Amino acid sequence: MNDLTRRDFIQSTAIAAATGAIASRASASTQAAPKLTHPVVVASGNGMAATQKAADMIAAGADTLDAVIAGVNIVEKDPDDMSVGYGGLPNEDGIVELDSCVMHGPTCRAGSVAALRNIKTPSRVAQLVMERTDHVMIVGEGALRFARAHGFEEVNLLTDKARRHWLKWKEDHSKKDDWLGAPDAPDADNKGARADSEPMFTYGTINCCGLSPTGEVSGVTTTSGLSYKIPGRVGDSPIIGAGLFVDRTVGAAGSTGRGEAVIKSCGAHTVVEAMRHGMSPTEACLHGLKRIVDTTTELRLLDEKGRPKFDVKFYAVSIDGRHGGAALWSDAHYAVNTDGKNRREPCAHLFQRPPKKG
Ligand code: GLY
Secondary structure, X not given: OOHHXXXXXXXXXXXXXXXXXXXXXXXXXXXXXXXXXXXXXXXXXXXXXXXXHHHHHHHOOOOHHHHHHHHHHHHHOOOOOOOOOOOOOOOOOOXXXXXXXXXXXXXXXXXXXXXXXXXXXXXXXXXXXXXXXXXXXXXXXXXXXXXXXXXXXXXXXXXXXXXXXXXXXXXXXXXXXXXXXXXXXXXXXXXXXXXOOOOOOOOOOEEEEEEOOOOOEEEEEEEOOOOOOOOOOOOOOOOEOOOEEEEOOXXXXXXXXXXXXXXXXXXXXXXXXXXXXXXXXXXXXXXXXXXXXXXXXXXXXXXXXXXXXXXXXXXXXXXXXXXXXXXEEOOOEEEEEEXXXXXXXXXXXXXXXXXXXX
């Protein structure tokens, strides 16, 4: 191809791409509003109270983001949920560090905080990052100072129950931590592999996405992250496009589980883009999981059949009101509120869990 032809080719390709983009945006924005009579709210399995609260608020006319945040606040403030907010399991130093992000579909805005200490409701701080700053993400000490400036109460997030779990992990000198060591170190291949079957470790999180009958959609993800993580470790939950993604013309998706795998695959964004190209929410969630399987190459993370030893779950709602959830491993559920009813639905899955021994 000579230079002139190459330039013409590049220009025409760019124009075609731009025209395509405009056409697809136009078709998305002119698509018929969903014929819904009730909100549709989906959440991870620990989010039954969140879906009920958010659906009630949306039905009463609340903004979808205010509603899903109010929903997850119930779990963030619950000392018995050891994977989110107050009562969450701490990092390896015994300090609870929280991650959260929010996306407001109607205005295409987002906010996020990571490694935030001492504040029970990181989702509300993330919402204020979105509303009261020109930034999307504030982390660590800066996030705490930002929350302080907005009048958030500071508390020690480590409950006695969580402290006792952490102390047991520390006293046992567990070899299950996140330090891999040098490649030639003895036992190097066996480190950093926290199988889901070990209940002392959790990546637990809550994701909640809500759609109003008028077709507005928003989402939130919030977590205390991986238990006993290296201080400052940030998972997928506060990363826009990983732990959460919302597109006002397509729908919303979020994730729970091993954040490192979700970050590498741009998980929630991958799910939303799959819905944009025609997949149902469940198919799109499975598509996101297959991407994770395809890109997990570390032997320490794979079982003898080459399957991930960890779990990831995706949850999604499409702009026309369909919903779905899928997990790498069987026997998972997600929470959903549709037609004014709150219930648990089984997640689709890629792999069948082996029966429990004994
Ligand atoms: N998905 C939660 C985390 O990895 O921190």
